Amino acid sequence: MDQRDSEEDEQSSSPTRRGLLGAIGAGGAGLVLGGAAGALWSPRQEAASSDTDAPKTGADGVIDAVSMFGEHQAGIDTEMQDRMYIAAFDLTTKDVDEVIKLMKDWSSAIGYMTQGLPVGGTSGASDGNPVGVPIDTGEAVGLTASHLTVTVGFGRSLFVDAQGKDRFGLKSKLPEGLIELPHFSGDMLEKNRTGGDLVVQACADDPQVAVHAVRNLARQAFGTASVRWTQVGFGRTASTSKKQATPRNLFGFKDGTNNLKLEEKELVDKHVWVSGLTGEQKWLNGGSYLVARRIRMYIEVWDSQQLGEQELVVGRSKSVGAPLSGGEEFTQPDFKKKVDGEPAIAVDSHVALAHPDNNDGVQMLRRSYNYADGADGLGRLDAGLFFIAFVVDPRTHYVPMQSKISKNDQMQEYLRHTGSGLFAVPRGIDAAGGYLGQELFEG
């Protein structure tokens, strides 16, 4: 054991998870987590100690931790990270107290991990103790916080079962917007990629940090909830900040040019954050809805199309993403402009059907990612877009547009929706304390 102790000391000099433990320990700030049993957590104290004692820096020396605290959960109007790992869970318990305990455990773990710390920090009973079970699984040791955000949401099935029966005494708190999504034209949803009682979206610069986060939450859920589906997203296909360049999807086009940006605070307030709910639904104020759709792209078919056809379908140029009515990437499309008597932007192009101007002004904050999952058994790649959007109400901000797109969009010929989920995302945790979903469970 002397061996192990001396190793710990050496590690303390590096600006990493393990090093931070040393720094915090030396400062005597004292983490308050009671170990693996999931005792109630005091996030303010934790945040304060880590903020002052040990700023987390990435390889370039820039602090790369995103705080989980605030009115809204992080991972929504946060500058979009390049990599994602998302997982949905089914609750296997029938005891709401176990669900609450899980939310407390998750909140604690998210607090540690988003600060670049191992789950449980240094005070866990088994850290370095050979007869204890490690609280953190360890594969992120040596990595920085990597702008990790973890965003948790609740599916409709948390509130009511398939027969509409109350599952955990929460039925009366089911938000009206947490509907069963309708069947959209062309949907080919797979059961094991659809639904879920809980969802966890982990985004980070380093995918190992995102996978580590979900894996540790899945571990905490053992005996309470099991993994229903997961998805690795290897590359972002949207921007959520004006500071970011617009990335490309697997059709080779820029995606998310018109996305809501965190700098557009008034628009985000209007189109993303739930507010004004009263009575039993008011727990969702400050929250949002997460729409998840796994969209398989038939890239082989797409790749056989002429450039002009691809651009007609999208309604934008492939090179820079300018609308076909002219201008630059960020020029607003002119749907009235005609060329040789025909609309410059086809009425059944993707941009025409999806643009706010043609959808009663509704906007979404998208955080979608490219995926590539393997072969499909027919010799083709199973690849596409894992669509994620945060909206104030899916009844106004997703269903109408998707209904229209799924029937009329030329792009639908090259797509199949194979997975789906809708989740109510509770507000964030204030620095004063608490846990994710507290207003739902205790309100």
Added chain:
Amino acid sequence: MDQRDSEEDEQSSSPTRRGLLGAIGAGGAGLVLGGAAGALWSPRQEAASSDTDAPKTGADGVIDAVSMFGEHQAGIDTEMQDRMYIAAFDLTTKDVDEVIKLMKDWSSAIGYMTQGLPVGGTSGASDGNPVGVPIDTGEAVGLTASHLTVTVGFGRSLFVDAQGKDRFGLKSKLPEGLIELPHFSGDMLEKNRTGGDLVVQACADDPQVAVHAVRNLARQAFGTASVRWTQVGFGRTASTSKKQATPRNLFGFKDGTNNLKLEEKELVDKHVWVSGLTGEQKWLNGGSYLVARRIRMYIEVWDSQQLGEQELVVGRSKSVGAPLSGGEEFTQPDFKKKVDGEPAIAVDSHVALAHPDNNDGVQMLRRSYNYADGADGLGRLDAGLFFIAFVVDPRTHYVPMQSKISKNDQMQEYLRHTGSGLFAVPRGIDAAGGYLGQELFEG
């Protein structure tokens, strides 16, 4: 079209794929690729023009292109990139000339892509032409070369079919080392994750660049070969250079401490590169063998073990990866050291069974990656290690050790091998020209 032309000009000023095209075009160096038809390619001219006219730089200003040219293929003794996408293909053609054409097309595409250029460069007939089909799929436009390497290999089934019959007139050239791997204890191989006539390993700093590479090669193969399996590896679990820190696998332990490093040139020559073959097998001189094994980890079971048990199984400390006989990460393990009458490193620990000292001195150059593929239908994550090793001969450098490990290693309790492949990796392309596998097909 004026619109599109002016967009192209604006793009030329950025140091990206599209910008490079402008730079090279302006230099008048003239790419020689004849377009999508896959005309024979002159890589030296290509390399020379891109090297002098347009060094590729990543976000930090460092040139981030790895040349594909040289005695050996890149992607083996190359500093290991963080992300990987690997795919195996089945040939659907019976015409060896189509296989040769595919190798020429792939060689050309790899040459372009590893320099941060789109497939086909600027001279492709359809680039920017609305009635042409784009030669490159486009999703890597705007990204740098990202240290992309693409390494191609040939499976045993390229030479002989399941009945041992000659498939393409290459049977006499089947290398003796390209065996059918035996069934190892505990193997649970899935057919659709095993085998393949061809393999393509793409590694890059940016996973979008790696996926783009494989996707474009799969596209070129359409009608000649179909995708059999693929795997995304989100994080490296080995180092191939002394400059790199040792990363961690999903057991939370450092992995690859004892891996061959590119700086150990004599050891790499001895343990990785094939040499001295004569007669019909001499085409493989300068090449290697790629062993691929998809290793599912039962992380839920592992995570329930005490730290001391985990360390006993591995034979190293979890914190810094030091052998349990003492010292630091890179201290050589002392298998004779005893503590309280017992070996400090258990004889059935992973390090004891895998160490060169206990395997006739054989070493491997490993380039393995962590993977996380989804849920397994039983509520658990399907996650683990995609093992890749390059060896001079699998009969001496893989089969004996894996036979021993699969029977005796304590770690086997937490693992299942679910996929497998063995491929002969031909030598590289000299700067003088040629295509991958030329010595096999024309020798």
